[in-house]
Amino acid sequence: MALELKINGTTLTTDADPSTPLLWVLRDHLGMTGTKFGCGIAQCGACTVHVNGMATRSCQLPVAAVAGADITTIEGLAPNADHPLQTAWVEMNVAQCGYCQSGMIMAAAALLKQNPKPTDQDINVAVNNVCRCGTYPRVKAAIHKAAGTMQS
Amino acid sequence: MNKITNVNRRQFLISTAVVGGAFTIGITAASDADAALTKPWESPKGGAELSPWLSIMPDDTIMVRVATPEIGNGAMTQTAMTITEELESDWSKMQVEGAPADRNLKENGVYTQAGGSLAYFAGRSTTDARMKLALQVGASARERLKAAAAAQWKVPVAEVTAAKSMLTHTPTGRTLTYGQVAVKAAAIKLKEEPALKPQSEWKFLGHATPAKLSAPAIASGSAVFGMDVRVPGMVYAALRQSPVHGGKLKSFDASAVKKMPGVIDVIVVDPDEPRDTSKIKAPMTLAGAMPQSAIAVVAEHYWQAAKALEALPVEWTDGPGGQWKTYKQMRDATTDAISKPGSKVMVERGDISGLDKSAKIVEADYFTPYSDQMTMEPLNGTALVTADSVEIWHPSQHPEQGLWVAAAEAGVSPDKVKFNQTYVGGGFGRRVFGNDSRMVVAVAKKVQGRPVHVIWSREESVRQGRYRPLVAAKFKAALGANGLPEMLLSRAALGEGGYFIGWIDSPYTVAQIKNVRLETQTLPLHLLTGPYRGPGYNSFGFMYETFIDECASAAGIDPLEYRLKLLEGWPDSGWSGSLKEAAKQAGWGKKLPKGMGQGIAIANWAGGGKPQSGTTVAAVATVEVSSAGELKIHALDIAFDTGRIVNKDAVQVQLEGGAIFGLNMAMNEELTIANGRVVEGNYDTYPIMRMGDVPKINIHFGGLSGHDRFSEVGEPPVGVIGPAIGNAIFAATGQRVRSQPFRKLDLNWA
Numbered sequence: 001m002a003l004e005l006k007i008n009g010t011t012l013t014t015d016a017d018p019s020t021p022l023l024w025v026l027r028d029h030l031g032m033t034g035t036k037f038g039c040g041i042a043q044c045g046a047c048t049v050h051v052n053g054m055a056t057r058s059c060q061l062p063v064a065a066v067a068g069a070d071i072t073t074i075e076g077l078a079p080n081a082d083h084p085l086q087t088a089w090v091e092m093n094v095a096q097c098g099y100c101q102s103g104m105i106m107a108a109a110a111l112l113k114q115n116p117k118p119t120d121q122d123i124n125v126a127v128n129n130v131c132r133c134g135t136y137p138r139v140k141a142a143i144h145k146a147a148g149t150m151q152s
Numbered sequence: 153m154n155k156i157t158n159v160n161r162r163q164f165l166i167s168t169a170v171v172g173g174a175f176t177i178g179i180t181a182a183s184d185a186d187a188a189l190t191k192p193w194e195s196p197k198g199g200a201e202l203s204p205w206l207s208i209m210p211d212d213t214i215m216v217r218v219a220t221p222e223i224g225n226g227a228m229t230q231t232a233m234t235i236t237e238e239l240e241s242d243w244s245k246m247q248v249e250g251a252p253a254d255r256n257l258k259e260n261g262v263y264t265q266a267g268g269s270l271a272y273f274a275g276r277s278t279t280d281a282r283m284k285l286a287l288q289v290g291a292s293a294r295e296r297l298k299a300a301a302a303a304q305w306k307v308p309v310a311e312v313t314a315a316k317s318m319l320t321h322t323p324t325g326r327t328l329t330y331g332q333v334a335v336k337a338a339a340i341k342l343k344e345e346p347a348l349k350p351q352s353e354w355k356f357l358g359h360a361t362p363a364k365l366s367a368p369a370i371a372s373g374s375a376v377f378g379m380d381v382r383v384p385g386m387v388y389a390a391l392r393q394s395p396v397h398g399g400k401l402k403s404f405d406a407s408a409v410k411k412m413p414g415v416i417d418v419i420v421v422d423p424d425e426p427r428d429t430s431k432i433k434a435p436m437t438l439a440g441a442m443p444q445s446a447i448a449v450v451a452e453h454y455w456q457a458a459k460a461l462e463a464l465p466v467e468w469t470d471g472p473g474g475q476w477k478t479y480k481q482m483r484d485a486t487t488d489a490i491s492k493p494g495s496k497v498m499v500e501r502g503d504i505s506g507l508d509k510s511a512k513i514v515e516a517d518y519f520t521p522y523s524d525q526m527t528m529e530p531l532n533g534t535a536l537v538t539a540d541s542v543e544i545w546h547p548s549q550h551p552e553q554g555l556w557v558a559a560a561e562a563g564v565s566p567d568k569v570k571f572n573q574t575y576v577g578g579g580f581g582r583r584v585f586g587n588d589s590r591m592v593v594a595v596a597k598k599v600q601g602r603p604v605h606v607i608w609s610r611e612e613s614v615r616q617g618r619y620r621p622l623v624a625a626k627f628k629a630a631l632g633a634n635g636l637p638e639m640l641l642s643r644a645a646l647g648e649g650g651y652f653i654g655w656i657d658s659p660y661t662v663a664q665i666k667n668v669r670l671e672t673q674t675l676p677l678h679l680l681t682g683p684y685r686g687p688g689y690n691s692f693g694f695m696y697e698t699f700i701d702e703c704a705s706a707a708g709i710d711p712l713e714y715r716l717k718l719l720e721g722w723p724d725s726g727w728s729g730s731l732k733e734a735a736k737q738a739g740w741g742k743k744l745p746k747g748m749g750q751g752i753a754i755a756n757w758a759g760g761g762k763p764q765s766g767t768t769v770a771a772v773a774t775v776e777v778s779s780a781g782e783l784k785i786h787a788l789d790i791a792f793d794t795g796r797i798v799n800k801d802a803v804q805v806q807l808e809g810g811a812i813f814g815l816n817m818a819m820n821e822e823l824t825i826a827n828g829r830v831v832e833g834n835y836d837t838y839p840i841m842r843m844g845d846v847p848k849i850n851i852h853f854g855g856l857s858g859h860d861r862f863s864e865v866g867e868p869p870v871g872v873i874g875p876a877i878g879n880a881i882f883a884a885t886g887q888r889v890r891s892q893p894f895r896k897l898d899l900n901w902a
Contacts, residue, residue: 016453017413024455028388033380034373036577038528039610043835046528074373081372089371093363093801096809097224098370099377099528099577124844130835132528132578133224134812136843138805 003067007032008076018064023047025063026073034074034102038130045129048103049073055110055126074102077109084146085109092142096133103129108143117147200334202293204262205251205286206235208334212317214241217251219263219273220282222366223549223579224809225866226802227277229364231286233799234277237356238290238348241330242317248365250573253552258567264435264552272436273552274584278798278862284348291346293337300337301328361801366575377575378547381534383603387416389595390457391606392466393446393616396473396828397680400445405465409449412463414456421446421594428563434556440585440618440682441557448595454607473678474828482825483519485675486624489645490517494671498656502667504639510630514637514706518627518695519891521822522830523620525684526840529577530613533592536603541568542593543603547576549583557586561593580813581683585618611833618682619823621646623691625655627699629665635707636718639667644692647677651688654871657761658696659722678828685813686867689757693871694818694878694892697753701879702888711752711879712740724763726793730754730770730855733791737852738772744884747901748776748786751879757868764859767868768793771811773876777884781900785847785877788815790869791854795861800853803865807851810869816841818874822893839895 002013007030016025026032026049035058038046042057049058050072077083085105088094095101104127111118111126118126123143131139199209207215216235220227228248236243253273256263264271269279277286294314301319302309305326313320317330330337351358369375394400406418423443432438447466451457476482507513533546535558542562548554551573559566576583588608596604608616625644629637637660644655650672655661661668684690704714712735719727731754735741740750751773759766774786788811797803820839824831832838878889885901 016455020453020455024453027380028453028455031382033376033382036377036528037379037530037607039835041610041834041836044528044840081368081374086371090363090367093361093367093805095224095364095367095370096226096805097528097576097578098366098375099575101370102373105371105373121844124842128842128844130528130840130842132526132580132813132840134809134846135805136812136841136846137808137849140843 003063005063005067005071006069007071008073014063016063019062022049022058022061022063022066022071026058032073032075036099036102038100043130044100045107046100046103048106048129050106050110053110053113055107074106077106083109084149085112085142088142088146088149092138092145094135094138094142096135100129100131104131104139108146112143112147112150116151118143200338202296202334202338203289204255204259205289206293208330210331212242212245212329212331213247214245214317214330216246216248218248218277219251220275220277221250221273221549221551221573221576223576225276225806226364229362229366230277230799230802231282232365233357233360233362234283234286235290237354238287239294240314240316243356243360243362245317246365250551253555253571254569256552257555272550274550276864276866278864280861283862287348288345291348292342295342295346296337296340297330297333299340300333303336304328304333357798361799375575377529377577378532378534378545379529379577379607381545381574381605383534383536383545386534386603386605387450387452387599388454388457389419389448389450389604389606390454390461391446391448391591391595391608391612392461393444393591393612394468395615396468396470398473398678399471400469401447402467402469404447404467409460409464412456412460414452415460416450416452417599418464419448419450419595419598421448421591427560429560431565432556432560436553436556438553438557438560438586441553441587441590443561443590443594444616446591448606450599450604454605458609470828472676476678476825476828478826479824482622482677485677486622486645487517487519489673489675490624490626490643494643494673496672497669498652498672499661499668499670504641504667504669507628507630507639507641510639512631512706513628514631514703515626515628516699516702516888516890518625518698520623520691520694521892522622522679523684523817523821524614524617524823524838525578525580525582526614526838527578527580527582530610531588531608532606533588534603534605535592535596537562537593537597540564543570543572544589544592545572545574546589546592547574547583548589549576549579550586553586554589557589558593561590562597580685581687582618585682587618614833614838615830617830618680620684620687620690621650621681622677623650625692625695627695629703631703631707635709635714637665637703640665641669643671643673645673645675647675647679647681649681650674651683652692653687653757654689654692654755655696657759658755659727659761660696660700660718662761664718664722679825685810686757686870689755689867689871690814690817693753693755694874697755697872697875698878698890701751701875701882705882710741715752715754722763724768726764726768726855726857726859727754729857730768730791730793733852733854734770734772734789737791737850738774738787738789740772747778747884748774749880749883749885750774751876751881751883753872753875753879755871757871758864764795764857765861767863767865769868769872770855771869771872771876773873773880775877775880775884777881777899777901779900779902781898783881783894783899787848787850788873788876789850789852791852792865792868793855793857794863794865795857795859797856798862804851806865807869808849810866811849811873812841812846814870814873817870818877818892819894822896
């Protein structure tokens with residue numbers, strides 16, 4: 001029984017078992033590997049995608065639960081990977097190893113949609129993803145920078 | 153003349169002579185630069201190879217091959233920057249890929265030289281030898297490009313200049329790009345290697361601070377980490393190794409899962425099965441990459457494999473590690489051991505026989521726990537094994553070792569292994585032993601005809617670690633009339649695989665305290681250990697610098713002043729300079745309200761006990777402890793001496809990251825054991841700081857001595873953050889902090 005998914009504006013079908021977490025459907029069945037596997041218990045945020053615009057951790061989310069929902073992944077965040085966050089990320093040399101950064105960017109993008117001018121505290125709450133390299137100071141600065149770009 | 157320009161040209165010529173211009177590749181296709189960025193093992197096609205390290209494409213893209221894998225520290229970007237300085241290339245044209253380990257083997261060690269930092273495919277890019285090599289690669293290519301342009305124009309080479317990837321005939325203003333003459337340049341051999349410019353003439357190094365070359369691929373989500381490798385026909389394996397390290401598989405029931413959706417096979421990894429290693433003469437030890445008893449479920453998709461592994465009935469024989477019923481037993485074993493003389497004397501200077509009769513004795517015991525590197529990318533790798541070959545796609549800190557391990561496990565000749573280095577989702581020492589490559593090949597070799605992507609779950613990654621060892625240590629000193637230690641006895645007890653950096657090589661140990669004896673006791677704790685960011689140093693930095701603080705307190709001397717006195721005569725101004733800079737910037741000595749305090753610490757990473765060597769770091773922590781014991785860290789002020797720096801921004805982010813790593817290590821990290829098994833498995837029980845938990849971190853550059861070295865920055869901060877915070881807690885509350893992690897201590901001072 002094929003499931004229909006709306007991902008990055010395109011309708012895709014998958015034969016994955018409906019209980020499979022969205023993360024693994026994206027990665028293994030649909031070949032979209034920008035969304036990362038980090039912990040499997042919705043703790044670290046490496047697997048963050050948008051479901052109907054909300055930042056959502058996909059590693060514990062059964063794919064059946066999001067059939068029909070609008071799903072956005074890092075691959076679909078901006079047409080040429082030129083979302084102001086992605087631009088700021090490169091300009092400010094944010095990433096170290098880079099593994100957690102798709103999730104960071106997706107969490108930040110959802111925040112900026114709801115709150116175009118977040119405070120440090122807003123960012124701390126909304127972007128509570130884990131980064132082992134310690135990119136947090138740069139992540140925060142890049143979110144502020146992107147917020148500025150989007151306002152102007 | 154400075155050290156960098158003092159290049160050993162003969163050595164360079166020897167290593168390039170193997171290939172010279174002979175490996176020139178004709179222009180066969182347009183470059184596919186984007187693919188190279190995201191899939192580092194897919195080299196752009198076409199272009200001209202000027203040396204094993206450098207190819208230039210017709211579109212002027214320059215591909216640099218680097219033997220130090222990018223693990224987040226910028227090592228590959230830095231190498232491209234170093235080459236750029238002498239190549240006079242346009243930075244926007246520079247790209248990097250991993251130097252292929254299989255080529256190194258087939259071409260007689262073309263990327264390696266015996267001894268020193270050039271001997272292996274790991275580590276950083278700014279060692280003296282690596283910088284010289286990269287500069288020479290750039291200079292050599294530049295001169296050959298100039299010669300090719302001169303030949304084309306039929307003019308003397310002296311009339312040709314090179315800048316920004318453009319060659320100009322100065323008298324006529326004619327120009328050619330590097331890409332336009334690259335094929336001809338590749339066929340040119342220089343009579344003599346060009347001399348390098350002195351550091352004072354560097355225009356790019358020391359000035360430019362570009363983003364890492366990996367930044368666009370990472371921000372777009374297109375960078376392919378080991379976890380993201382997709383090979384046609386690939387299947388997945390979920391792996392479980394003996395939960396007690398060194399234990400063995402006893403029984404399992406494959407029939408219980410074979411009919412589950414997608415399941416292809418259940419595979420056993422037997423460490424005792426015969427392996428043909430007759431062809432294995434590896435240039436490095438493979439001792440850390442021994443196979444472990446394991447079982448794996450192979451399925452069409454990872455989730456299917458993981459669910460089936462969960463459902464698979466498995467029994468294990470625990471082996472000797474099972475004797476550790478509780479973590480307390482292990483702690484007690486180490487703390488008991490340091491109350492008795494050690495079995496091995498690590499350092500003996502002067503005479504400490506009078507220590508116990510001294511008038512003023514300071515004594516304290518310290519403890520640091522097992523910790524896991526907890527890389528964001530769980531361990532994994534992909535391999536296709538045939539009867540006589542292996543191809544592996546792997547996120548490694550040491551691809552050359554990975555190649556040898558793969559050959560050893562598959563029983564094939566090493567020249568039949570192709571090792572494809574991927575992006576690496578964090579290393580911190582976890583991916584240098586090659587045991588992950590071992591397990592990948594051990595599973596894949598039992599799946600015929602299909603590549604297998606073997607994935608450790610997060611819990612499996614954490615519980616099958618190569619941990620920072622558990623260490624207990626005693627420090628006991630006799631203070632002289634001036635308050636400084638005259639004699640020091642220190643004993644450390646730890647499990648197998650200890651490191652002693654920050655203890656045996658501290659300037660206090662090697663010079664500043666006149667009578668020193670350091671002893672160790674290695675206990676059979678049966679848990680696998682390995683390098684964890686700043687091995688040894690991450691424990692001994694905390695212990696030594698807390699103890700020095702205790703001595704200062706006993707002597708009634710300010711902790712900053714005490715360290716400066718103790719370091720008097722140490723011939724390296726980087727120590728006092730870093731201390732003073734961190735203290736000044738933090739406002740050391742300022743009046744603070746009750747419950748607040750500042751602490752200071754200093755240590756050196758990788759200096760080997762020699763002055764003006766390695767990286768010296770000083771940190772001041774400013775903390776607040778509520779009467780109920782809640783700790784708030786207000787700021788960390790860090791000063792350091794690497795000698796010089798070539799990339800200020802890269803140094804800044806590595807020091808910040810290292811400080812956060814050291815902070816988390818000191819505050820949060822501890823693995824405990826029950827019935828021989830590691831208890832913690834994921835972020836819920838092994839917390840890693842998040843954005844809101846990180847204090848203000850101020851990196852100060854005023855401690856740089858200017859000494860002629862470019863020492864490393866990734867590991868040094870981890871040794872000083874913990875003791876700076878602990879010493880600040882003492883200043884705030886009067887309570888001494890002697891064990892990590894701090895989150896498990898009661899700091900209540902009401």
